[in-house]
Amino acid sequence: MTDAATVEAVAASGHGDVHAHDPHATNTGISNEKLAMWAFLGSECLLFGGLISTFLLYKEKLELFPEFKGRTINQFGAEIFDIPFTSVSSFVLLMSSLTMVLAVSSISRNDRTRAMVWTGATALLGSGFIAGQVYEFTAFYREGLGYTTNIFSSAFYTLTGFHGVHVTIGILLLLVMLNQLLRGKLHAGNAEKLEIVGLYWHFVDVVWVVIFAVVYLIP
């Protein structure tokens, strides 16, 4: 716990660096855990980029197959997708990012109660999104779009499935955080834990921003 003045004084005296005495000090000033999460998120861009690219390639390819199974893919997409429903799901996920930042903001102020409320809300909204996905996919399946139906469907379900798994893992992480809050193990001093879970959560939301536009809306 060194303040700036001490750092300066020690540095000026030429007696070397105080790093050795703060076991949590890092060269960059960013905690190991936060840096690790950002590195991981950077790598996830390559994973989701690939999934989205595969989807786009195969969607376009299927469009070039005239009358696949008696229908072109545009009709397929337009008939199958329920944009109003998916819009609500997307909105739900978006709002969960809001509740997430509010949770982090609360715990930074040591407001454990609010942090629990907002964290719980985030997990709930996330679960709502997943429920929406499950409902949607069941409906698609009943209308004839199964996982193995064609290249579009395989790519679609794989992309959204990977996203859904990521959301689910996020919900589990949030539940762990909720548990920690309940037991008093999370407070302003280690609020960064919740912030890091938040980073993961927002990333998963941001991937959906791209998926919603590129998969559902852009013809």
Added chain:
Amino acid sequence: MAIVEREPLALTTGSGPSAALAPLGVLARPTTSTGWRSWVTTVDHKKIGIMYGVCAFFFFLVGGFEALLIRIQLAQPNGTVLSASVYNQVYTMHALTMVFFVIMPMAAAFANYLMPIQIGARDVAFPRLNALSFWIWIFAGIFVTSSFVLGGGPDGGWFAYAPNTGVAFSPGHGMDFYAIGLQIGGLASLISSVNLIVTVLNMRAPGMNLFRMPVFTWMTFVVQVLLLFSLPVIALALFLLTFDRRFGANFFNVEQGADPLLWQHLFWIFGHPEVYILILPAFGIVSEVIPVFSRKPIYGYPFMVFSGIAIGFMGWGVWAHHMFASGLGPISVMAFSLSTMFIAVPTGVKILNWMATMWGGKIRFTASMLFAVGLVAMFTIGGLSGVTHAIAPADTQQTDTYYIVAHFHYVLFGGAIMGLFAGMYFWWPKIFGYLLSEKLGKWHFWVTLVGFNLTFGPMHILGLQGMSRRIVTYQETDGFTFWNGVATLGAFMIAAGTLIFLHNAFYSLSKWRKAGRPNPGPDPWDARSLEWMIPSPTPEHNFDEVPVIHSLDDFWHRKYGEDAEGRAVRIRATEDVVQKGTATDVHLPAPSYFPMLLGLSFPIIGYGLIFNLWLCIPGGLLLVFSLFGWGYEPVDNEDLPHGDHGGHDDHGGEHAGHAEEVSVD
């Protein structure tokens, strides 16, 4: 002796936050420091490095055996030693073994052991994750290799082009072992890459800014960044293949309109950075070895660093040169041909800088130096053939022939493996506390060098004569017989060289013991970087005092100043510069069972996915149990006295501009 925090709860009074850390009975942290359990539960980067190295060397023997089988089969036309189906498995597994279970983990061995010490740290950023990476990796290696006795190994080549490797054309389990095994192995490397990136960025000693880090650490860092961004791409490809094979997805189902080139692009977007992942650690090693045995600093340190970064960066823009004959079309081919030609430049910079380092230096041709110079020479040859591949029309003839096989063995064996051997001879005393025999080392080098050139040199000729890759045999009338015979002879020479090395390891150990275990000292080579400033073998806690760094090659400059002509002049005896290793109050992270247990869950799930889905349940349960155990096991208690205020900052005396050492407390 370092304090390893074994029973944190025993040292508290039971009140305060530590009381809330009360573990479930089964989750108490292990306490052994000797015996096999200390290895299974270790989170010490040095022990983990040794485990990587030993296991990688074992796989080197496995992969070498596979290579000998190939060479025996190809020694004569119409060979009947191996059936075509077995042959396909052998060459696929030879490549998989060498790439994923030898070169990468051997580099990881050096990176894990040395990099934290070279930056003045006590361990990596996430010690348990480090152990996890090792366990996931070794289980992946066992998993993939077990395929031989569980229905047959993967047989689609290491690059596994779909749809050939789909379930229609590869109906056995072999390719499932490939897809799932590499997925598991990739996870190990991904976790490790995050760990080491954070370590390099965050845990350097005071004064160790990025441009004072040794070149080996820099190359390791670039490799981790490459891993971080390339592994997700092959993970994706492997997922798509697995979903096709297991769940009937259509990613590579051409009847449904899928495009086989999708696999090729995804694989090579990973695959090309992968080859730089394979070679850069060896480049880093020789960048340490050559200066020491030339008694000169590395020539053009900034260029060495930036060329490594450039290789990492440019490596992303060349992948389709593996696909010149796949029907990409002239524009793509031209673009990738150009980019491939450019990437030779930063590597050329390195070759020139190594030679310039040696030029005018006082050279000692130790075994380590021989291997390092061997890399420079052999990699140059391999690089030159690589440049010929860059010219797409020429590559159209060369691709899928033995000319390519020659190229990549020159860069991977003549490059990576020789560099790794250079590292073994160089750092052996630091790691194990005794020196390898120089005489046997020289025999090892020369036998290997001659054997290697006899094996792969003729393959250039064979390739240009039209001998195809991956063929089980050839005809007498092809005219390939003579050089194949030479190559097989060479392969057995390599085997002999490897046996010499093995003999060296055990013989030197036995000789050392008989001589009463004389310590080689902290700095037997009169070297330059921080790992030589601490005793051999490295104490568990690495540094007594975290050093304060004032320049590149800080250790060297504590020993040597410069006279008026800029020549090195001894200013301090080594004994006065090195640390004694006697600190007793250093706080180290406690060992843990959970990395191993968590790692074990993956192959169980893998076997389940292949043979019986019910197996995934115990695997999944072990996964969940291990995650919880990991999360809830007692962590280092912050209320405990930490060793840092017992340790002193080490300023290196006069070099730092002080008259005497000052301890800051």
Added chain:
Amino acid sequence: MSTETATVSSPGHEPASAHDDHAHHGPSDKQYLVVAAVLAVFTAIEVLTYFVDFGSALVPTLLALMVIKFALIILYFMHLKFDDKLLLRIFVAGLVLALAVYFVVFFAFKFFSAGVPH
């Protein structure tokens, strides 16, 4: 590389303790709400494209809105606007690499040339 003065050289950063959080900077709760409201409005416009004919402006609009929403979440919710630039660089590195690499794949598959069956 001889003697240097004993300056403390950390790479431009002060040593941070765990308490040195973003107590001084970062959006307030109110600002978060504003960002969320903006995101909601943009999403509404996106959904509007399903009901109203945007003509040739459809794809550019959707892409632009997507990018803006992406940026808002990254910069504000994920705090990158206020954090050390290193984190932004790490993430952008992954993002740019992904975009570059997959764009090249699209070109190789002639994704952008109209109606070429392959």
